[in-house]
Amino acid sequence: MKESPTVLWSRPENERPGTPLLVIFHGYGADEADLFSLAEQLPAEFTVASVRAPLQAGPGYSWFPLRNDLGYSVTTVTESASAVELWIESVRTNHTSVSLLGFSQGMCMATTLMRHRPADYAAVVGLSGFVVEAEGDLYFDDAAVAAHKPELFWGRDQADPVIPAAAIESTNTWAHAHVKLTKVLYAGIMHGINAQEISHVGEFLQFKVLNAK
Structure with missing residues (x-):
């Protein structure tokens, strides 16, 4: 990955300083637009x-x-995480905190970053995914x-x-x-996300990040 990945932002650059940042990681075969509506x-x-x-x-x-069995190389996971971390560090000082949200393979990325430098992130959201070995x-x-x-x-079906x-x-x-876990199961979403889950994610971020003591 280049040091500056392709990123979709919810605010123009001049409105970002002083806000909490939420970085979203999409799933396998998707792109940055996939979860942006969240x-x-x-x-x-x-x-x-x-x-x-x-x-x-x-x-x-x-x-x-x-691989076909959904196996992976840990080295390729950490190489990708290291590159994303460089980019996060380049924007971190503009923000009051950094939180991470990942769907499916994106949950692997979000939790891998947290496991490298756990004190650097206010909260992590993982949807329909897992943590790597x-x-x-x-x-x-x-x-x-x-x-x-x-x-x-951690939300899943x-x-x-x-x-x-x-x-x-x-x-x-x-x-x-290892973590303070909020785990919620959702029937009927299969490998997906529904409105109830996103409502719970919003409440989690409100309580754990915005209202954090």
């Missing part, structure tokens, strides 16, 4: 930046390559995560046909040991 349904105080993933994948883009990679500072206990919202059961199980185990 910005209108979240607290208006946030500046939303929806980022395009670096790799071509079908009609859209991906954050890291997936660290496999001893030093990019993941899970000891710091467990000490800091960052806020994580138990009938999601895309995310493997083993990934859900390992995510659940990891989350309960």
